[in-house]
Amino acid sequence: MKIPLVDLKAQYNSIKDEINNAISNIVESSRFIGGEELELFEKEFASYCKKKFVIGTSSGTAALHLTLLSLLKKGDEVTTVPNTFTATAAAIHHAGGKINFVDVNEYYLIDISKLEKTSSNLIIPVHLYGQPADMDEIKDFAEDKNIIIVEDAAQAHGAKYKGKKIPITETGIFSFFPAKPLGAYGDAGCVATDNEELAERVKQLRDHGRANRTKNKYEHSLIGFNYRLDAIQAAILRVKLKYLDKWNEMKNRNAKLYNKLLSEIDEVETPKVKPYNNHSYYVYVIRTEKRDELREFLLSNGISTGIHYPIPLHLQKAYRFLGYKEGDFPVAERYAKEILSLPIYPELTEDQIIYVCNKIKEFFRR
């Protein structure tokens, strides 16, 4: 049996006619930049995550970059976690901020008790793997000190915290990278916010600083970027948004079966989920001290896995200038050596999950 980590082709096949139609409509209209599909997607996704404004961007990284550029003053400190994708920290740097890392807890999420020492201007909780961070505690901490919160929800489309969709606070960013819970057919992202001023600024910055593209195409009120969301991607995302809740449910069903079957294996730690959290399972992450050997064994049995992420950011060459060293974030460092992402995509069958779990059992019984 061959099982990939993700199977985007299987998902495409399940909605092929709708997707092909959406793409061909854009090509026929030849309205590739801006236009109705973009506006409709922004409206529909805003209504989906219960935010007043959604501004589509060319990637999640672009969304975070523009958000931070709009909210930070040069030299402001921004706190986030080291066990995230590099884009979270890179956006802080490119927006002129100073990166401050704090360690994570056993949920792979920002450890609130480690926040006490920070004096940052802004916090970026990352809803890693699709599980919301402890937003009430983060809000309490931030409100007292006038700290801005921007949620990195790049992996958490449709995830809920205490019954409420992410982002919980005023502003969050999403990535629509193809493999994310809601993925485009290329790069895409967005900012979702209730802050009108921020929304307007991001809207201008993403389009060369234009205040009004249709009326005054060559008038630029700001020095901006070309960070727009393509009409083709917006049209694809509109189709896929209708299925997001169903796909998240299917992944939750898969996770449940994994949890049950893997609970029999002492050497494997299954994901911990707070009872009030609804997970979007961008990835399903287990932990074992024999991670690398297990990964190789699974691969030799046709099962692809991933590691999200193998090197914590504070130990990456790119961030060496920050002056961190090994041992600074012991939890993130240990987990980086033990985590393994198993296939969890919606179309994965029960038989495939049983096969994966049997192979993991076989590995530990050898």
Ligand SMILES: *Cc1c(COP(=O)(O)O)cnc(C)c1O
């Ligand atoms: C994917 C991702 C990003 C960046 O999104 P892109 O669309 O790839 O630019 C940022 N943060 C996290 C946590 C991500 O997983």
